[in-house]
Amino acid sequence: MKNRLKVLRAERNWSQADLAERLEVSRQSVNAIETGKFDPSLPLAFKLARLFETTIEAIFEDEV
């Protein structure tokens, strides 16, 4: 699934490790989500949305 995590992270000048710490997950998890190789669960997607103060749809793009 495509996403804007890298952009949102860059806007805040956060590294993958910074974001991982805020989400309480591993850096590998952030990397896998960011590169679209792993789709997060709904609770983690909501956590991301809350962290970036936006909506899930604004972060993730459904590839239909």
Next chain:
Amino acid sequence: MFCSVKSEVQRRFITRMWIVAPLCIVFSLAAGLGVKLGHLTGLPAYLLAVLPALPILGAIFYTGVYLDEEKDEFQRNLLVQSLLGGTGGTLAALQVWGNLEQLAGAPHLGLIWIYPMFWGFVLVSFPLVWLRYK
């Protein structure tokens, strides 16, 4: 097992596995020796045969505890896929070896090798699964 052990949950899991794995080897050797040397018969022999299964059950239990305690769904996913790889690899290898035994006269493979074989396949699977997400 984990490429970079970071969380306390992962550390706890690995420590527990390092405790139960040697116990399994020691109990298996003890059971094997006890039976081979012929000193044990009857109930003590049965009890000794059951003993190696306890750390195996412990390992499976602690794996379940880890999957329950690990809050990082990606890490859970890596382990579950590796366990699936371990199960598939073991079943496939045993099927092939069973056929070889029956059809080509290959030497008999003792059932006690199934458990170490399973974890061997899990250990091989883990980096392969991890590479998928690199």
